[in-house]
Amino acid sequence: MAMTISGLARAGGVGVETVRFYQRRGLLETPDRPDSGGLAGGVRRYDEQDVRRLKFIRLAQGAGFTLEQIGELLRLDAGQDRARAxxxxxxxxxxxxxxxxxxxxxxxxxxxxxxxxxxxxxxxxxxxxxxxx
CATH class of the missing domain: 1.20.5 (Single alpha-helices involved in coiled-coils or other helix-helix interfaces)
Structure with a gap:
């Protein structure tokens, strides 16, 4: 199920600017714009994996982790470094x-x-x- 940034924000219980902030911090990926042939380009699309990651960030913040720590946890998940986690x-x-x-x-x-x-x-x-x- 592909969704726009506003759909992602809604699914994650945050505002669009929060999604953009997380993207600037490197916590969420910014998908490429598909080439639509128009001047503005296509609309970026997000999926369920992006929703899961956004929810992870929010829950980790709720547990008191800093954004830097959350970024490290996300990187650790990819590397399976359970000791550091x-x-x-x-x-x-x-x-x-x-x-x-x-x-x-x-x-x-x-x-x-x-x-x-x-x-x-x-x-x-x-x-x-x-x-x-």
Whole structure:
């Protein structure tokens, strides 16, 4: 099933400019324009493989991989380098674990501040005082 860039974008749940951005970054191929004999040339066509790749990019971004890492994962897939793919995943997991720890610490601090704010009837609010520095 051949589709235009707008069809690809729709199938991937992104905008046309996002597809073009990924093409400029080398994450998606830009198909050649078929020669239609007219001045504007033919319309580029995309297929299901392009849709799968676009969805892969979006899912990898959702997992927190950078575009550079996604590009490397795509290249690794072609080369079957599972060890490097596991290494990239381990790096991403470590970064996520750190972020989770930071968010849990922030939640615990805010919970303590909210509790202190509720316990005091007078004086400055501990929440506001904490954020004023």
């Amino acid at each position: 596991r290494e990239l995943a381990a790096e991403r997991l470590a970064a996520l674990d750190l972020k989770i720890a930071e968010l849990q610490a922030a939640r615990d601090s805010l919970r303590r501040l909210a509790s202190a704010c509720g316990a005091l009837e007078e004086g400055p609010c501990p929440i506001i005082s904490a954020f004023e520095g």
